[in-house]
Amino acid sequence: MLQESVRQGGSDGWYLAFLEDRIKMRQGKKQVYGSQAKPNEKTGKTHIYPIGNVDSVNERRLEIGLETIEEYAQANDYVFDIDEHK
Template sequence: MKKYGYPGKALVGDTLNTAVWYVIQHSELPIIEKYFPLIEQANKKGEVQTRHVAMMKDRMLMYQGKEQIYGTQGAGRLIIDPETHKEEWINFIWPIKNPEKVNELRRSVGIQMPVEEYAKSMEIDYSKKYTIEEIEKLKKKLDLPSIKTF
């Protein structure tokens, strides 16, 4: 990537282009932050899908502890009740900056499935929408931070 930039469709074709995107998308934050600008540039040249840029942006924001934009990221937390010590895993859609307009924003980047349907496909109840502050409170109920991403 240092020599050629992001391996877009013209260089490697759709399948390998998407494979590279998946590797970066499912990496840790420093890797995503390093390569995200290359992916944005490739998108401007038509070399990577806009929805992939949106999904990576959301993942990066989630890892930074910020609200996502397009509602593409689900997460989970292991909650330990301080009184009963009972463990419970809670899955949720990571907090969204503008939930009232999220489906419009999703469509604008080529994601046709509404966030409510997307959540349901992952067996997440979207009727409970968490804020960043609520997520922070969930983290404080744990001895060790625990996160699961989708």
């Protein structure tokens, strides 16, 4: 229902991204939109949680009205290294 609401403009895309990604993260799966991040003990910084099919993440994000993953990471002081997701 939320997916349809976002498609029709009734809900903001970030609601969908946060819900889907948080569920995937808690299931131990890779996220879809890259909205979730967690602290990395090795670097002491917050890294974007793994993203499935990372090469097309910006297409998915833009489809629902979100900024690019790079812009999102920079705005929130998160580390995003595409090589970590491949």
